[in-house]
Structures are given as structure tokens and as C-alpha cells.
Amino acid sequence: MSDPTYTPPKVWKWDAESGRRFANINRPTAGATHDKELPIGKHPLQLYSLATPNGVKVTVLLEELLALGKTDAEYDAYLINIMDGDQFSSGFVAANPNSKIPALVDQSTSPPTRVFESGAILVYLAEKFNAFLPTEPSARAECMSWLFWQMGSTPYLGGGFGHFYAYAPEKIEYCINRYTMEVKRQLDVLDRNLSSRRYLCGDEYNISDMANYAWYGSLVLDTIYEAQEFLDVTSYTHVVRWASEIAARPAVQRGQRVNKSWGPEEERVPERHSASDFN
Numbered sequence: 001m002s003d004p005t006y007t008p009p010k011v012w013k014w015d016a017e018s019g020r021r022f023a024n025i026n027r028p029t030a031g032a033t034h035d036k037e038l039p040i041g042k043h044p045l046q047l048y049s050l051a052t053p054n055g056v057k058v059t060v061l062l063e064e065l066l067a068l069g070k071t072d073a074e075y076d077a078y079l080i081n082i083m084d085g086d087q088f089s090s091g092f093v094a095a096n097p098n099s100k101i102p103a104l105v106d107q108s109t110s111p112p113t114r115v116f117e118s119g120a121i122l123v124y125l126a127e128k129f130n131a132f133l134p135t136e137p138s139a140r141a142e143c144m145s146w147l148f149w150q151m152g153s154t155p156y157l158g159g160g161f162g163h164f165y166a167y168a169p170e171k172i173e174y175c176i177n178r179y180t181m182e183v184k185r186q187l188d189v190l191d192r193n194l195s196s197r198r199y200l201c202g203d204e205y206n207i208s209d210m211a212n213y214a215w216y217g218s219l220v221l222d223t224i225y226e227a228q229e230f231l232d233v234t235s236y237t238h239v240v241r242w243a244s245e246i247a248a249r250p251a252v253q254r255g256q257r258v259n260k261s262w263g264p265e266e267e268r269v270p271e272r273h274s275a276s277d278f279n
């Protein structure tokens with residue numbers, strides 16, 4: 001139960017104890033907490049990530065690029081354990097000053113190019129390899145619109161619904177109702193669009209599908225939050241159809257395993273340096 005007598009203080013002070021299991025992740029300051037360099041593998045593309053939905057977006061794209069025969073998209077993927085605070089190392093902060101996964105460093109440029117924020121990484125890679133991003137202006141605008149829709153909408157799903165429904169130490173009815181309503185509205189937005197389209201932008205699969213699938217596909221297929229029944233996801237028939245089709249893609253299945261350190265052993269690929277790591 002929340003405290004009905006709580007009044008916000010005049011000046012907020014950080015209480016680390018209130019972070020509970022997320023105390024290593026959430027703090028009101030930026031910057032490194034310890035010195036540790038990031039490893040660098042043999043490929044030009046170096047990914048530092050974790051198999052959360054935001055991390056999966058990028059590994060799915062990289063695996064899809066390799067499936068297309070884009071051999072220069074070979075990459076090394078290193079695990080960043082956010083519960084241990086790896087994202088606050090000096091090396092990771094240099095790659096992403098926001099200390100959030102994923103971070104990509106392209107060693108093929110001089111100087112090396114850092115890219116942070118998952119949406120920015122998707123656009124960077126799609127443009128670099130000329131794949132999964134339409135070039136015709138109207139089609140590109142549609143793709144970018146759905147990509148940025150995901151970036152703007154998902155905080156209500158993850159930090160809002162997911163936190164208060166699955167992780168918060170107290171079940172607060174107002175918070176759960178508030179974010180459930182918004183998530184169901186978002187699912188309805190997707191469902192209406194997909195009622196007349198195979199993919200988000202039409203007949204062609206692109207980075208907007210990868211980005212949205214990582215979150216909303218995982219939600220309706222019950223791989224995050226275990227809220228399938230609570231949200232009545234089966235009523236969003238077009239979203240379920242779209243998500244199921246994407247989930248069947250071999251590159252998607254591989255991408256979901258990269259930087260995964262939990263679950264059944266056969267689903268884990270904590271580090272990825274070559275295709276043989278999936279064997």
C-alpha cells in the first residue's frame with residue numbers, strides 16, 4: 001500500500017535504499033564509478049549490450065544483415081551486466097555517456113565511431129549496409145515514424161507498466177491502471193495499423209519492425225512481464241500474427257540469444273564472436 005499521507009519534500013534527496021533491486025542501475029548522477037576498459041574483439045563492429053528488448057533490437061538487425069550476406073556486419077558482442085553496474089565503468093561511459101545498453105563502437109572508421117541509443121544504432125547500421133531502411137522518401141519517413149513511435153512510446157510500457165506491474169515492491173492500483181490503459185492504447189495503435197499491412201510499413205520488413213517487435217512482440221508472446229492474460233493480448237489479433245511471423249525468423253531467434261545470461265542454457269550466448277557461438 002502506498003502512504004496516503006506522503007507529501008513531497010521541498011527538495012528531493014536520494015535514498016539509495018529506495019532503489020531496492022535496482023539500486024545498482026538507478027542513481028541521480030551520471031559518469032563512471034570505476035575504471036575498467038572495454039574489451040575489443042577482432043571485428044570492426046563492437047557491441048556492448050544485454051539481451052533486454054533494447055539490446056535485442058540491435059543483435060536482431062546484425063544477424064539479419066549477416067543473413068543477407070553482408071559479411072562486413074560481423075561483430076563481437078560483449079555482455080554488460082547492468083545489475084553489477086558494468087554500465088558505469090569508465091570504458092562503457094566513454095562509449096555511452098548515458099550509461100544505458102546497448103552501445104556500439106565501429107572500429108572501421110578513424111577515429112572509431114561510437115553510437116548509443118538503440119534507435120540510433122539501428123539507423124546507423126541500416127544506412128551503413130544499405131538494408132532494412134527504405135530509400136524512397138515517403139517510405140523512409142513511414143519507417144522512421146514507426147521507429148520513433150517505439151522510442152517515444154515504450155517508456156510507458158517498460159518504465160511505467162512493466163515496473164509497476166512486475167517489479168515495484170508495492171502494487172499500486174492507480175499506477176497499474178494508468179499504465180495499463182496506455183499500453184493497451186499502444187497495442188490498439190499497432191493492431192489497427194497491422195490490420196491492413198503485413199509489416200508496420202507495408203509488405204517490407206525493416207528496422208521499425210525489429211524495434212517494435214523487441215518490445216511489443218515480446219509482450220504479446222509472453223516473454224516479458226508475464227502479462228499476456230492481464231492485458232488480454234489475444235484480442236490484438238493482428239499484432240499477435242505479426243509478432244509470431246517475426247519470431248519465426250532464424251536471424252531473430254539468433255539475435256534474441258546474444259548477450260543473454262539467463263534462462264535455459266541452450267538459449268544463452270553471453271558473448272558472440274562468430275556464427276559458431278550459436279552451436
